[in-house]
Amino acid sequence: MTAADLLVRDVSWAPSKRAPLVLHQTGFHxxxxRILGVVGPNGAxxxxxxxxxxxxxxxxxGAVEIDGQDIWSMPPRAAARQTAAVLQEQPSGFGMTVQEIVALGRTPHRLGYSTSGARDAEIVAEALATLDLPALAHRDFGTLSGGERQRVMVARALAQEPRLLILDEPTxxxxxxxxxEVLALIRKLDLTIVVSLHDLNIAAGVCDDILLLQGGRALGFGAPHDVLTETLISGAFAVDARQEQLSPSNNRHFSFHLPL
Incomplete structure (x- = not known):
């Protein structure tokens, strides 16, 4: 299955038509x-x-389109076969094991009341192995640490076999x-990925494109070296951002200071 082509056409959102906009018209392709990193201060x-x-x-x-099709024109099950999300909020587990949680990723691919088959089991096992989880497969999800739960949620998303993967602060x-390990995994996945990150240095190292938001508005979209500049970062975060070159790799690194 090929990675998705994601086109976002001037989307905006508010809790109601009369409420102030939380997100003003924003568009990108x-x-x-490719991996898009979404960065910005809290509340952006x-x-x-x-x-x-x-x-x-x-x-x-506006509209969100995958391969030219508005996602809201798709049946929910079809949309779930295209896109998987890993959120900051984690479920309680309801007494389910790690393997059972990951197997939930196969739900959009089942028809009616059909049960999982050998192919589903293979995909679940592969997702568990990818996230170094086989030793925890039969553990109650509720007994895991926060980091272990996060890895389980990524494995569940991979078991869904999406073409577009959404990650909200995956680290x-x-x-x-x-x-x-998760960052290395992101780099090698043959998927289109949109990931929100607080760490700008990680974003610069992992992402192909960056979308910088502030106050619900897009301040910049493009390659990391074009968007993650001292001027834009300083303005968005209300700090003094300074860019440094790290030898011998010559990788760029941001340091941050409160303005005097």
Whole structure:
């Protein structure tokens, strides 16, 4: 299955037609297989935008299209076969094991009351292995640490076999090793990915494109070196952002200071 072509056409959103806009008209294009990082301060509209992409909120204006088709013109099951989301909020587990949670990712691919088959079991096992979870497969999900739960949620999303993967702060709750593992996984997945991140240095290193939001408005969209500039970052976050070159790799790194 090929990665999705994602086109967002001037979407906006508010809790009601009379309420102030939480997200003002925003548009961008993510080509198949690319990784878009959505960055900005708290309250910038990042999570709201992601909710529009995985069909939790319907846009007040504009449209979200996958391969030219509006996601709201698709039946819910068809849309769920296209897009998977990993959220910051994690379910309680309801007494389910890790393997059972990951197997829920196969639900959009089943017809009626059909049960899972051998192919489903293979996909679930592969997702567990990818996230280093086989040893936890029969553990009660509710007994896991925050970081372990996050890895289970990523595995469930992969078991869904999406073409578009939405990740809302996927490195939250993870220790350094598992942060690096998840970031490495993101880079090698043959999917179109939209990920919100707080760490601008991670965003610059992982993402092909960056969307910078502030106050519900887009301040910039494009390559990391074009959007993650000292001027734009300083303005968006109300800090003094300074860009440094790290030798010998020559990778760029931001340091941040409160303005005097």
């Amino acid at each position: 993510v080509k198949p297989g 509209g990042k999570s709201t935008l992601l909710r529009l992409l995985y069909r939790y909120h319907a846009p007040l204006s 939250n709750h993870l220790d350094i090793r598992h942060q690096l």
